[in-house]
Amino acid sequence: MATPSGLLGLGLVVLLGLVALFAKWIAPGDPFDTSAGPALLPPSRRHLMGTDNLGRDLATGVVHGATTSMTVVVAVVAISAVIGIVIGAAAGFYGGVLDVVLMRTGELFQVVPRFFLVLLVIAFFGPGIDRLILVLGLTSWPFLARVVRAEAITLKRRDFVGASLALGSSGGRALVVHVIPNLLPVAVVVLTLFASRIIMIEAGLAFLGLGDQNRISWGTLASNAQPFLQLAWWMAVFPGLAIALAVVGLNLLGDSVNDALDRRST
Amino acid sequence: MSWGYLARRLAQVVPALATIVLVTFMLIHLAPGDPGVAVAGENADAATLESLRRQFGLDRPLWSQVLSYASNVARGDLGDSFFFGRPVSTVIAERLPATLLLTGTALLLSCLLGILLGRVAARRPSGPLDAGVTAATLVGYSIPGFWLGQVAILLFGLHLGWFPVVGISDDRADYEGLARVQDVVRHLILPASVLAISEIALLARLTRTGLIRQLREGYARTAEAKGLAPARVVSHHAFPNAALPLVTVIGTRVGFLFSGAVVVETVFSWPGIGLLLRDAVNNGDRPLALGLVMLVAATVILANVVTDLLYIRIDPRIRYD
Numbered sequence: 001m002a003t004p005s006g007l008l009g010l011g012l013v014v015l016l017g018l019v020a021l022f023a024k025w026i027a028p029g030d031p032f033d034t035s036a037g038p039a040l041l042p043p044s045r046r047h048l049m050g051t052d053n054l055g056r057d058l059a060t061g062v063v064h065g066a067t068t069s070m071t072v073v074v075a076v077v078a079i080s081a082v083i084g085i086v087i088g089a090a091a092g093f094y095g096g097v098l099d100v101v102l103m104r105t106g107e108l109f110q111v112v113p114r115f116f117l118v119l120l121v122i123a124f125f126g127p128g129i130d131r132l133i134l135v136l137g138l139t140s141w142p143f144l145a146r147v148v149r150a151e152a153i154t155l156k157r158r159d160f161v162g163a164s165l166a167l168g169s170s171g172g173r174a175l176v177v178h179v180i181p182n183l184l185p186v187a188v189v190v191l192t193l194f195a196s197r198i199i200m201i202e203a204g205l206a207f208l209g210l211g212d213q214n215r216i217s218w219g220t221l222a223s224n225a226q227p228f229l230q231l232a233w234w235m236a237v238f239p240g241l242a243i244a245l246a247v248v249g250l251n252l253l254g255d256s257v258n259d260a261l262d263r264r265s266t
Numbered sequence: 267m268s269w270g271y272l273a274r275r276l277a278q279v280v281p282a283l284a285t286i287v288l289v290t291f292m293l294i295h296l297a298p299g300d301p302g303v304a305v306a307g308e309n310a311d312a313a314t315l316e317s318l319r320r321q322f323g324l325d326r327p328l329w330s331q332v333l334s335y336a337s338n339v340a341r342g343d344l345g346d347s348f349f350f351g352r353p354v355s356t357v358i359a360e361r362l363p364a365t366l367l368l369t370g371t372a373l374l375l376s377c378l379l380g381i382l383l384g385r386v387a388a389r390r391p392s393g394p395l396d397a398g399v400t401a402a403t404l405v406g407y408s409i410p411g412f413w414l415g416q417v418a419i420l421l422f423g424l425h426l427g428w429f430p431v432v433g434i435s436d437d438r439a440d441y442e443g444l445a446r447v448q449d450v451v452r453h454l455i456l457p458a459s460v461l462a463i464s465e466i467a468l469l470a471r472l473t474r475t476g477l478i479r480q481l482r483e484g485y486a487r488t489a490e491a492k493g494l495a496p497a498r499v500v501s502h503h504a505f506p507n508a509a510l511p512l513v514t515v516i517g518t519r520v521g522f523l524f525s526g527a528v529v530v531e532t533v534f535s536w537p538g539i540g541l542l543l544r545d546a547v548n549n550g551d552r553p554l555a556l557g558l559v560m561l562v563a564a565t566v567i568l569a570n571v572v573t574d575l576l577y578i579r580i581d582p583r584i585r586y587d
Contacts, residue, residue: 111567112563115528116524117289117559119559120559123546123555124293196408203410204412204529207529208544208547209544226533237417240417248404255404
């Protein structure tokens, strides 16, 4: 895991987490404050990323945007991790009819692509971070479940699980105590790569003007920049750069954890 | 490939299509207000509401409502877009060609360049070229489409002035024939490239991994040992085997291409169904949004079937009867 690219990824993800957690201290101003400076100022020492068409400070917006992005990512990852791990582990460990039913159900969840399902939900219920989290969380688990299931099938054939069963523990106990903890590394890889997808989806929706209006988001900032491309390149460049760095960090981290697991198993 | 397999494969499509109908039906019924209002919006006139209530059969039991809704969808009757005041299917049909041109070009570009880059990288694993391609694909896969589009507009459109940055053609000029084709191509290059980047990156990575794995196999080393040129080992022996999984992947990317198209069409004001969907959601034009999402979902399902059938045709080892 201690490869240069893995460390770079880890560094970027930690930085992202810190900025998201301490946004209020790093950039104390209100990202919606239109009196931060004159409109459309290029980057300067006073306004590191310039100001937008309404005189809002962009650097403040980008810092607070990290909080919005991370809120969505952490909530969605938590929901789908719980559902995906429980369903995948149960399907792989118990097999049989339960396995078939759970996996077929998972396939049905993937019929309507996530991005479009969220678009529909917004069309019917209006934009909002709560429904975004709910829809993405409830529809994103099938892929994780499939990976976890495959891992659970290999794990249940391993000696330590057999030994635990032979010593009289129930199937449920063996599943919770011995199987699930051991498939967590694989789940972490999937969830890391998955977090980068969630950032992209959230940013993409906000870019379409469908983000939560009460929260500053990188995608919203990029969307505001679109009419002013000719006048203010900085309005477009910095929010997008933040998204790209966050996604590169998560992908690098996920890839290197994956490589480390591969090396361990061969 | 037997007809029996084809029939069974098509039968598997039924639950997927049923899911689309059920999910959309649930959304209509869960939305605040009664379904007529949910679809037509708060400001719909009494006549529209009455026709919608009849369309959904609100006086009948729920199972009968689902059935009549499903049969309407199956016949392509998706109601009227209340923004355009015309049938949803007509509005979509007008805007579909622009999106097919954009996504088709992007798909072609990504196959050509992605496979080319993957082959270049696999020639010498861990060499400088490989490291370069690997880093580039990681970045290409991580950049959001709208940002790539904005930067492309800033650089190639506004700064260098090489390409037009808005729309599918120059409305002020009245081009005919070949000049018109050239005009559209000039408008197409930036958005299609932007849409293709992440797919190029993905295909390059997969081609590279597949080729490296195949080149380690006994048959590839035998071919090399008997004196075949390395390039020929790749093109005639390793690549055909590495290409098989790629076919499956390309099929599963159709949904991503469409979601990418929504964003890219918004950046470049490309008049396709992606921009139409963005506007439909922003205007609360629910019948149109429903129709578009159902079209995308059905296309994704169809693409998976086509991929499966293609896979069987090109891999002589697979025989389903």
